[in-house]
Amino acid sequence: MLFNTSNFVTDAAAYTIDAGQRWILFLDTMRRRGLQYEEHIAQSAPHVLDYDADLVCDGRELPRPVNYILALILPPPSVVVDESKRPFVIVDPRAGHGPGIGGFKADSEIGVAMAAGHPCYFIGFLPDAMPGQTIQDVAHAEAVFLERVISRHPKAEGKPCVIGNCQAGWAVTMLAAIRPELFGPIILAGSPLSYWAGVKGQNPMRYSGGLLGGSWLTALTGDAGAGTFDGAWLVQNFENQNPANTLWTKHYNLYSKIDTEVERYLGFEKWWGGHVTLNAEEIQFIVDELFIGNKLACGDIRTADGTSIDLRNIRSPIVVFCSKGDNITPPQQALDWILDLYDSVDEIRSYGQTIVYAVHDRIGHLGIFVSAGVARKEHDEFASNIDIIDVLPPGLYEATFEPKAEADANPDLVTGDWVMRCEARTLDDIRALGGNDLDDERRFATAARVSETNLSLYRALVQPWIKAAANPIAAEAMRNLHPLRLQYELFGSRNPFLSWLEPTANQVREERQPAAADNIFLKAQDMVSDHIVNALDGWRQLAETMSEQTFRAVYGSPLLQSAVGIDPSSPYRPRSAARSKLHDEFVQKRIGELRGGFGRGGLLHACVRALLYVGMAREGVDERSFEAIRRLRKQGEQARRMTLSEFKSLTREQFFMLLIDQSEALRTLPDLLPPDHEARDAAFALVEQVSTARGALSGEAAGRLEEIRAQFEAAPPLGANPPGNLPIAARRRA
Structure with a gap:
């Protein structure tokens, strides 16, 4: 295939104009982002809600x-x-x-x-x-x-x-x-x-606390901030999880789609750049009690x-x-x-x-x-x-x-x-x-013990000096110099070298000449971008692998585990919530109360018990079934008077009865039904309507519905009775 010099030159000229214009519009977007940042942080209660x-x-x-x-x-x-x-x-x-x-x-x-x-x-x-x-x-x-x-x-x-x-x-x-x-x-x-919790090779962020030696660094940051922790450091942790997006993809996506992406980008950056602070005591609690502990x-x-x-x-x-x-x-x-x-x-x-x-x-x-x-x-x-x-x-x-x-x-x-x-x-x-696995749990428990030790050493040996040297003015200067804030400030209104940008960008928008989608240089640009992303992803994966291996090697050391009071040779049971004998006694008492109530109730109790019995065979609830119940509640006078909270309580009571003794719950079901056959027929029709709201029943669920039909003394299904297509009550009379 011969090389087409004419197309090459044409594409090169078009791409050069397009790329230059996109670059100016990209810089102008950065300028607008900086101005937006200044306006946002100047508000007394900044937020990004789209509602009044x-x-x-x-x-x-x-x-x-x-x-x-x-x-x-x-x-x-x-x-x-x-x-x-x-x-x-x-x-x-x-x-x-x-x-x-x-x-x-x-x-x-x-x-x-x-x-x-x-x-x-x-x-x-x-x-x-x-x-x-x-x-x-x-x-x-x-x-x-x-x-x-x-x-x-x-x-x-x-x-x-x-x-x-x-x-x-x-x-x-x-x-x-x-x-x-x-x-x-x-x-x-x-x-x-x-x-x-996590999976080996997939969730590296959970190793961060151990690799930093625990929460002493959190305490140091809060002390250096004069009792204030800069939330920009938390945002930085998010950024570090995906360097390809942070260093390249986010901005390349804006640059490559500069004609359509600007407003969406600015809308997100308004929130992403709105950094807040926490008290040092707050972040210390979060790290010690939750993330590491x-x-x-x-x-x-x-x-x-x-x-x-x-x-x-x-x-x-x-x-x-x-x-x-x-x-x-x-x-x-x-x-x-x-x-x-x-x-x-x-x-x-x-x-x-x-x-x-x-x-x-x-x-x-x-x-x-x-x-x-x-x-x-x-x-x-x-x-x-x-x-x-x-x-x-x-x-x-x-x-x-x-x-x-x-x-x-x-x-x-x-x-x-x-x-x-x-x-x-x-x-x-x-x-x-x-x-x-249990070895992983032992490693994290070791990291938590090491964190406690390092934090105690920091508080005893270093913290008094840091607190003595820290002051609000220096802390404020440190926050303003944080790299995440600087990237907004550098393109803000205080940068005198950007005065040319706004009029130039306005002119570019009037004279915009985007390159054609099939321009070979645009395709080459995307290929270069893909290589950069792959390289950064490879770097991330390598760093994550090394971090995981380092964590596992250090905190899996039998010597370190023994030093912090964790016996590496004994079976290790992960920490779990304590069991309460009082709760067990309460459950047994409640079971006794429920057993005494199998035969108490009315038609509504019977219908709910029947619906639950049939539904338990399907092992799931579909929104159509509940919507059918919601509409039926509006029709029935008794159900209409019942609040959602009361209906919830009734449902749970009947469910627990079925769990405790299903056979007894079914045996006593007729005791809840009125003697009026027409009322029973109407009630069963509602049970059948709700049970089949998500589709026809089959297998065990269909068999259970027939059991309920017998309990309600209802007629057999259509097709099983010679009178044919008649209502339930009419089939009974027939």
């Missing part, structure tokens, strides 16, 4: 002041909020960035919750912590916030649904363990609760009054949303706390706990609560079907989603574009995701 909001409660005015606030999100004119629906409260993470990411666009957690008719509140924070503020103070403030929300919605069916994003998730669960009465369902989006799931964290924080005290359903593509909070860190707390699904049920988890295949950490696609699918389904989750029988479930277009049966019962189904799971399903 009214302040409800200012945490700075509480007896124990904190820099947190509670705001009511004002719905757009096109959105109608139903005051009878439970409110949603979105809590953003204070992990180095400012607040608002949970609602910075229409397709967001806040957006889909309001679209489903729920009132929405937002718990955010100001850039600087209040003097002396602690994590426990923040928890007390959030409790006050939830009390305010509950008092503002007396007609709501159910307590608030609280969404905790990333680090806000562990804060929400800690509060829910202390004040369970304040919470409806809890949604944890990308939230780590089991900090040592891993004390949350095993109940080793105590409040100031000595109360142990036991996550088994949570009485609300917990929804865990995580992703295999998340290198910050992998599924193991989001889910393995369940293995730490419970030995079986039966034990989960004994605490009356409902846990639903959903594992995305590929979305990254930020995408869990930022991606528009995730908002339109998972978060939309959670918001639309939150009442289903609230009344699910206790146990462990996985939420799965199938397109509505593939739902052949009763698509009119589907509220969104997806059908959510909660399938029963066991602890083995969580173990199948991978995790640590």
Whole structure:
């Protein structure tokens, strides 16, 4: 094939003009980013919410002041909020960035919750912590916030649904363990609760604390900051996880798509660059108790009054949303706390706990609560079907989603574009995701002991000198010189060498000449970019491999383990939450109470027991079944008077009866039915309608429905009776 010199020269000329223009527009975007950064940090309460909001409660005015606030999100004119629906409260993470990411666009957690008719509140924070503020103070403030929300919605069916994003998730669960009465369902989006968990070769961030020698460096940073920890260091940790994106891809994507990508880039950078601070005591608690100590799931964290924080005290359903593509909070860190707390699904049920988890295949950490696609699918389904989750029988479930277009049966019962189904799971399903072996647990326990030792040495030998030398002026200068802040400042209004950029960029936009998509130099540019990305990814993988091997070698040393009091030769049992004999006694007492109530109740109790018996054979709940129940509740006078909370209590009582003694629960079922055959027929028709809402029954489920038919003394199914296509009551008379 002959080389076409004419095309080569033409493409070169076009690419040169295009590349030069793109470079000027790229620099101008950096300038706009710098100006946006200056404007953002100059605000007294910077945020990136895309909604108007009214302040409800200012945490700075509480007896124990904190820099947190509670705001009511004002719905757009096109959105109608139903005051009878439970409110949603979105809590953003204070992990180095400012607040608002949970609602910075229409397709967001806040957006889909309001679209489903729920009132929405937002718990955010100001850039600087209040003097002396602690994590426990923040928890007390959030409790006050939830009390305010509950008092503002007396007609709501159910307590608030609280969404905790990333680090806000562990804060929400800690509060829910202390004040369970304040919470409806809890949604944890990308939230780590089991900090040592992960898979070898895949989750390197969990080794960071051990490789740095523990939390002494955290203490040093807080002391050098005169008691203030710069959240930019936390953002830097995120950046370090993906050097290819940090050093190249993020900016190359902007440069290569400069005509379409600018606004999206600036919108994200407004949040990404809004760094906040924490008190040194706050970050020390987070690192010591959670990230290195891993004390949350095993109940080793105590409040100031000595109360142990036991996550088994949570009485609300917990929804865990995580992703295999998340290198910050992998599924193991989001889910393995369940293995730490419970030995079986039966034990989960004994605490009356409902846990639903959903594992995305590929979305990254930020995408869990930022991606528009995730908002339109998972978060939309959670918001639309939150009442289903609230009344699910206790146990462990996985939420799965199938397109509505593939739902052949009763698509009119589907509220969104997806059908959510909660399938029963066991602890083995969580173990199948991978995790640590006993040697890994011993290594992390060794790292935690080493951290405690190094921190004590630092406090005894170094800390007094650092505190004596530190002062607020020097600390402020250090924060301003942080590399992540400098990259914004260098392109800000105080740079005199950029005065030419804005008029030049405006002229370029008027004279823009993008190269054709088939330009050979554009293709070469993409090839070079791919090589750079591959090289940086290779560097990352090498660094991660070396980090993991170093951690395993150092903290797997029998000598080091022995030195910190961990016997390397004895069997090691991972720390787990203590078992309570008092709880066991309570369960036995409750079982006795339930046994005495098998024959007590009425027609509604019988219908719920029947539905549960049939549904248990399918080992899952489909949103269509619940929507059918919701519509039937509106028709029945007794069911209409029953609140969602009462219906939840009734459902759980009947479910536990079936678990305790299924044969006795079925034997006594006719005792709950009225003598009127027509009433029984009508009741069975409702049971049949709900049971088949997700499709025709087969196998064991179909057999169970026939058992219930016999218990209700209903007629046999159509086709089995000569009179043919007649209503149930007519078939009985026939």
